[in-house]
Amino acid sequence: MTETVTWTCTGCALLCEDIQVSIGDNRIEQVEHACIKGRARILGCNEKAIPTVNGVNAKIDDAIKDAARILMEAKNPLLYGWSNSTNEAQMAGIELARTLGCVIDSTSSFCQGITINEILNGTIPTCTLDEVREKADVMVFWGADPMSSHPRHMSKYSYFPRGELRQRGYEDDRTAISIDVWQSRTAKICKNGFHRIPPGKDIEFMRGLIDALSGRVPKLSFDYDVKRILELAATLKKAEFGVIFAGLGLVYSIKEDIALLSEFMSALNQFCSFSLIPMAGHFNMRGFNHNLHEKTGHIYRVKFDDGGAISGVKYSVIEQIKSGADAVLVVGSDPIASLPVSISRRLKDIPIILIDPCMNLTSQVADVTIPCSTSGIEVGGTAVRMDGKNMDITSLVQGDNMSDEMIIRRIIEEVE
Amino acid sequence: MTSAMEIYQLLPKTNCKECGESTCMAFDVALLSGTKRFTECPPLMNEDKYSDSKQKLEEILKPLEGAEETGLIIHEELCSGCGNCVVACPVNVANDSHGSGRGLGPTNNKVIFRVVDGKVKAANVKECRRFGKDKILCRACIDPCPTEAIEFV
Ligand code: SF4
Ligand code: SF4
Ligand code: SF4
Ligand code: SF4
Numbered sequence: 269m270t271e272t273v274t275w276t277c278t279g280c281a282l283l284c285e286d287i288q289v290s291i292g293d294n295r296i297e298q299v300e301h302a303c304i305k306g307r308a309r310i311l312g313c314n315e316k317a318i319p320t321v322n323g324v325n326a327k328i329d330d331a332i333k334d335a336a337r338i339l340m341e342a343k344n345p346l347l348y349g350w351s352n353s354t355n356e357a358q359m360a361g362i363e364l365a366r367t368l369g370c371v372i373d374s375t376s377s378f379c380q381g382i383t384i385n386e387i388l389n390g391t392i393p394t395c396t397l398d399e400v401r402e403k404a405d406v407m408v409f410w411g412a413d414p415m416s417s418h419p420r421h422m423s424k425y426s427y428f429p430r431g432e433l434r435q436r437g438y439e440d441d442r443t444a445i446s447i448d449v450w451q452s453r454t455a456k457i458c459k460n461g462f463h464r465i466p467p468g469k470d471i472e473f474m475r476g477l478i479d480a481l482s483g484r485v486p487k488l489s490f491d492y493d494v495k496r497i498l499e500l501a502a503t504l505k506k507a508e509f510g511v512i513f514a515g516l517g518l519v520y521s522i523k524e525d526i527a528l529l530s531e532f533m534s535a536l537n538q539f540c541s542f543s544l545i546p547m548a549g550h551f552n553m554r555g556f557n558h559n560l561h562e563k564t565g566h567i568y569r570v571k572f573d574d575g576g577a578i579s580g581v582k583y584s585v586i587e588q589i590k591s592g593a594d595a596v597l598v599v600g601s602d603p604i605a606s607l608p609v610s611i612s613r614r615l616k617d618i619p620i621i622l623i624d625p626c627m628n629l630t631s632q633v634a635d636v637t638i639p640c641s642t643s644g645i646e647v648g649g650t651a652v653r654m655d656g657k658n659m660d661i662t663s664l665v666q667g668d669n670m671s672d673e674m675i676i677r678r679i680i681e682e683v684e
Numbered sequence: 685m686t687s688a689m690e691i692y693q694l695l696p697k698t699n700c701k702e703c704g705e706s707t708c709m710a711f712d713v714a715l716l717s718g719t720k721r722f723t724e725c726p727p728l729m730n731e732d733k734y735s736d737s738k739q740k741l742e743e744i745l746k747p748l749e750g751a752e753e754t755g756l757i758i759h760e761e762l763c764s765g766c767g768n769c770v771v772a773c774p775v776n777v778a779n780d781s782h783g784s785g786r787g788l789g790p791t792n793n794k795v796i797f798r799v800v801d802g803k804v805k806a807a808n809v810k811e812c813r814r815f816g817k818d819k820i821l822c823r824a825c826i827d828p829c830p831t832e833a834i835e836f837v
Contacts, residue, residue, distance in 0.1 A: 286788045300800050301789025303765035307802030401787055415766060415830040423767035428828060429787030430777065437785075438772070438828075453830035457768075 270297060276661055278352075278644030279306035281548035281654040282397075282418045282425075283661075294665050303419035310645060310664075313626030317639035320631075328638065332675060335597070335621040335636045336682030339368060342595035342619070346588045349623075350374040351550035352600030354649030354661060357673035358552070358559045361599060364680050371571045371593070373585040374556040375601055376548075381568045382526050383514050383546040384557045387656070388567060391530045395511060395543035397424075397655045402431040406507035408445045411470065411517020412547045415453035418654075422457065426513065433509075443503060447473065448517060463500060466490050470521035474528060477501055478535045510542040519546075548654040551644065555652035586611055595619045599672055600643075602628040623672050638675055641667040649673070688716055691744065694737040695725065702726045715745065755836045756809050762833035765802040769825035769834060773797055775811045797825065804833070 270292035276285040279302065288300040289310070299307055319331040326334075339345050347365050350358050351374055365372035376384065386392040400407070407426050414421035422428055427438050434441040446455035446462045447470075455462040465473045469490055476486030480501035485494060504510060512533075522529055529544075536542040548554045557567040564570055566579035581587060585603070589596070589611050596603075596618055604612045605628060615633075622634040625642040641647045646667030653659050670678075695708040703725045705711040714720035722741045728734045767789070770776055776784040776795040783791030790798045796808050813822040814836065825834050 288789065298801060300798065301767070302802060303767065303799065304763070304802035305765075307765065415764075419764050419766040422828075423771040424787040428768055428771040430781070430785045437777070457828060457830060 273662075273664070275664060276644065276659055277302050277306040277309065278551040278651070278661060279303070279309035280418050281551050281553060282420060283551060283651060283653045283659045284420055284424060285659065289664055291664060296664060305419055309642075312642060312645065315627040317622070317624050317627050317631055317637055319639060320634070320637040322635060328670070331636050331638045332678050333682060335638060336679050338595050338619050338621060338636065339370075339597060339679065340683050342370075342593075344588075344592050345370045345595040345597065346585065346593040347372040347597045347599070348374070348585050348603065349597075349599035349601035350556040351376065351553035352643060353552060353556075353672050354643050354647070354651055355552065355555045355559055355658075356649045357599070357643070357671065357676060358556050359563075360673045360676040360680070362560060362563050364597075364676055364683075365570070366572045366577075367680055367683055369572050369574075371569075371583045371588055372560070373569050373583060373588070374553065374560075375550065375606070376553050376557055377568050377584045378586065379516065380514075380519060380546040380548050380553065381557060382523055383519060383529070383544065384548075384554055385567045386526060386530060387544070387546070388557065388561050392533050393537065393543045394545060394656065395509075396657055397426075397545070397653065398657075399509070399543075400511050400545070400655075401425045401429050401434075403433045403509040404431075404511050405434065405441060406443045406445070406504060406510040408447065408504070408510070408512045409454050409458070410447045410512055410514055411449075411519070411521065412446075412513045412515025413448070413452035413454045414513065414515075414547065415457065417515075417547065417549060421513075422454070426511070427457070445500065445503070463496065465492070468521060470518055471525055471528060473497075474522070474532050477504075478532055481505065481535050481539065504536060504542070505539040507540045507542065510536065510540055512542060512544045513547050514544055515547045516549075545655050552651035554654060554656060555650075558652050558656070589615050589618070593618055595621070597621045597623070598630055598634075599623045599676070600640075602630050604629040604633060623675055625669065639669045640672040640675055641669045643672070647671040647673075688712055691715060691741065694741050694744075696727045696731075696734060696737075698727065700727060755814075756806055756812065757835050757837055758804055758806060759833045759835075760803045762831040763803045764831060764833075765799045765804065766830060767799055767804075768828035768830065769804060770795070770797045770799060772824045772828045774813060774822065774824055775808070779811075 270290050272290045275287040275289045277287050287302045290298040319326050319328045321334045387394045427444050430437045444458045444461050446458040449467045476488050479486040480497045486497050561567045564577035569583040570577050570579045571583045620634040621636040622630050623638045623640050631637050644661045648661050648663040651661050692712045697708050699707045703711050770784050779794035780790050813820050
């Protein structure tokens with residue numbers, strides 16, 4: 269018998285909650301409204317992970333015991349990943365770090381962490397995606413290409429839908445702007461609202477915009493039509509409800525000077541109302557920052573020590589792998605594939621424990637692999653959407669594996 | 685969109701008349717208007733030296749054969765299921781204002797576009813604003829598409 273259920277998609281941090289899934293016989297038959305990325309999430313792994321110890325097949329209980337042994341024997345273990353896990357699994361991970369007195373960090377460490385930090389500390393104003401749909405009239409995609417990374421972003425929230433104050437939808441009521449180093453899919457939709465800047469010039473362009481906002485003529489080291497910046501500043505100033513979607517392109521450029529981003533937001537808010545939403549990628553990247561913040565006051569790069577928790581660059585995943593970590597627990601991530609080669613090369617020499625539903629590059633070198641169920645498909649829980657809203661995640665089918673949360677709780681029992 | 689010239693270049697260009705048209709050029713026009721199918725050119729079908737051209741023609745003309753009577757073609761292989769067309773099409777908005785009109789997946793069957801298994805599907809195409817007595821040259825599904833997956837022929 270086939271039944272249709274409403275599902276929240278964990279394909280990206282947009283967490284679309286209107287997906288209709290038909291299920292018969294514990295199998296997914298059809299998916300409506302999910303984009304191609306969400307559909308891929310539902311289809312699952314190319315190849316499922318299996319429990320291994322030292323590269324050979326093992327019983328799951330032995331893999332868990334061996335993982336605990338490695339973590340206990342290490343002087344300085346690192347717990348890393350977390351963006352593809354529910355809040356519940358992340359909380360268990362934080363508890364494990366506290367129990368071991370070790371370092372915990374997430375993929376947000378070299379991603380949206382810095383913007384989320386500013387938001388949680390109240391230095392950058394933010395809003396929800398629902399507010400964007402109902403009210404936003406000017407949206408700026410800066411170094412962001414949602415049409416590729418979050419396919420339903422523009423249709424569900426930021427540009428195309430009719431909202432309470434935007435009854436005529438995108439044609440008359442909304443202005444989309446893209447600031448980027450290349451003409452992305454999103455930039456194409458923005459048409460004349462696309463501003464192409466040279467790579468690495470985001471900071472300078474932002475300074476130029478701050479000048480233009482306050483009526484000064486911006487000076488730029490690169491060739492750019494000053495009139496266009498002035499026009500852009502005028503468009504931003506007129507916004508009734510503006511929102512900046514900060515993509516990785518912006519975050520990478522501005523990470524050395526995050527204060528400038530707050531300054532830019534303050535400059536905008538002297539004239540109009542502007543918020544910022546970080547374009548978090550993995551479905552619960554932001555959740556990790558919220559959960560760790562709640563427990564320790566820090567959003568990432570934390571070391572538990574003598575009952576306390578300290579945070580600093582030296583506790584970032586990159587610095588820890590460079591020097592320090594002598595065992596790494598990876599949960600729901602593929603660092604061998606995603607970290608810079610110089611770092612992943614080092615990582616290969618450190619004992620790795622991988623908890624993941626799928627085989628990936630990291631599982632090729634992991635000392636211990638523990639397969640877990642896929643969050644939001646085989647196990648439910650809660651997660652934090654890119655705008656900070658808490659969302660319920662439901663499971664669709666029964667899987668063969670334990671959840672990552674269960675596995676971590678078992679490891680905690682072993683190490684205690 | 686493929687031009688008539690591109691198609692012509694793939695035909696044998698011998699004007700042998702076996703297809704019943706007086707020239708390959710005339711056959712090309714017949715292909716475009718849909719009165720002939722490319723399989724009706726015997727040399728193209730039977731002679732090995734045209735096998736590459738035959739394969740290319742197949743690729744080019746297949747979507748055309750799938751065109752709705754209204755001329756709407758969706759290139760599924762390009763579609764990312766983003767839903768921009770779903771939310772932008774005025775027929776979707778009028779017939780499902782609380783669903784598609786507000787950015788959600790369609791909540792009834794009166795819409796033209798909906799995304800199924802990650803790809804857009806069209807239905808009720810006769811309601812498209814490009815047809816009927818008050819027709820307009822609507823582009824509300826074409827322009828918002830990030831991948832040029834929708835066209836009208
Ligand atoms: S946009 Fe993201 S959350 Fe929404 S359906 Fe696509 S992958 Fe899933
Ligand atoms: S049968 Fe083929 S080669 Fe001959 S005239 Fe027609 S199109 Fe040209
Ligand atoms: S042309 Fe206009 S009315 Fe017709 S399907 Fe496209 S958006 Fe809808
Ligand atoms: S706008 Fe284009 S890519 Fe998006 S769902 Fe429609 S056809 Fe597919």
